[in-house]
Amino acid sequence: MKNAKLSLVLVLLVSILGLSNCSNLSVDTKEQTVAQTNLAKQFLRQNCLACHCETARESERLAPPFFAIRKHYLKDYPQKENFEAAMLTFLQEPNEANAIMKGALAKFGLMPKITFPEKDLKLAIEYLYENDQAKPEHAGKGGKSQEKGQVDEAAILKKGESIALQTKKVLGKNLMAAMAEGGSAYAVDFCNVKAINLTDSMGQKLKASVKRVSDKNRNPNNAASLEELTFINKFKDMLAQKEIPTGELLKTADGYRVFYPIITNQMCLQCHGEAGTDIANETLERIRAMYPADLALGYKMNELRGLWVLDYQAD
Known part of the structure; x- marks a missing residue:
């Protein structure tokens, strides 16, 4: 009888410990999912959003927005495995045969081939499959009006982000063209001669002061x-804490100043990475x-x- 009671106690203890472990496993799984989602969003923001931004005007887009991409791939490949395989195939070899969005x-035109680690691509593709993407915004539709005198900081930050992304698009498009023409060494010439001029011209077009700055600058003017x-x-500090920095807003005498982060991606490392590994000798010279x-x-x-620093007046 005593042994039977002892056995029952042991069974109960094992059950309780098992339930506790399952609970911990559930928490760990949720935390892992959140972490993976944040990594995927960060990857897309840093490497893809400049061209696939949903807030850009249709006439200024360089590529279809994420919403449209997801919609087309889901239509042709509703099963997750097929969706992910088709998109990965195109991203690794962007050509007409692999393109489904004719x-x-x-x-x-075709997107340029940019090499990213396959695990990062798979993480981003899974995120796109699992999550609805924001539809492109259209002027004059929706949104709540602000009371007179009330400052909509979110809208001001959104405008600053849009200015930064549009400028980044123009620089990125010209930089990729320079790299396609003569490699990363030739792109150094482009940055030396044209980058600041392009930034200034975009500022004039967008009616804002636009500049890039860094604590580890290449050009002394930056x-x-x-x-x-x-x-x-x-x-x-935010990146060190695994947070994704977005933008910061300051009120100035003439309007607003927005600070928007510049995060390194794979293409950046060809000119800003480690000498001897990421950067070719000719480029380094x-x-x-x-x-x-x-x-x-x-x-x-x-x-x-570094940062995008944008000064402009609110609408």
Whole structure:
């Protein structure tokens, strides 16, 4: 009888411990899912959003928005396994045979081939399959009106983000063209001669002051001020805590100033990564010749490269 009671107690203890472990496993699984979702969103924001942004005007888009991409792939490949396989095939080999969005292909042309780790691509594709994407916004529809005198900070930040992304698109498009023409060494020439001029011209077009700054600048004209260093350090702390920095807003005498992070991606490392591994010798020689006091080396993926600083008046 005593042994029977002892056996019953042991069974109960094992059951309780088992339930406890299951509970912990459930929590761990949820935390892992949230972490993977954040990583996927960060990957898309840093590497894809500049071209696939849903807030860009249709006439200014460089590629279809995520909403349209997801819609087309779900229509042709409703099963997750097929959806992921088809999209991965196109991203790894973007050509007409692998493209399913023929209208987008005719309108935007083929996307350039950019090499990313397969695990990152799979994570982003899974996120797109599992999550609805924001539809492109249309002026004059929806939205709540603000009371007179009330400042809509979210809208101001959104405008700043839009200005930064549109400028990034233009720079990125020209940079990719330069790399396609002559590789990363030739792209150094492009950045030296045209990058700041393109940024200034986009600022005029968008009616804003637009500049890029860094604590590890290549061009001396892009050195961060003390005010800008404050936000650089803040964004670095956020990244260290696995948070995704978005933008920060300051009220100025003439309007608003928005600080928007520049995060490194795979393409950045060809000119800003580790010498001897990420950066080709010819490119490194060109950088050293043009920028003797260069500080902008040694970056890894998903690090803060610097800031977009945008000054403009609110609508």
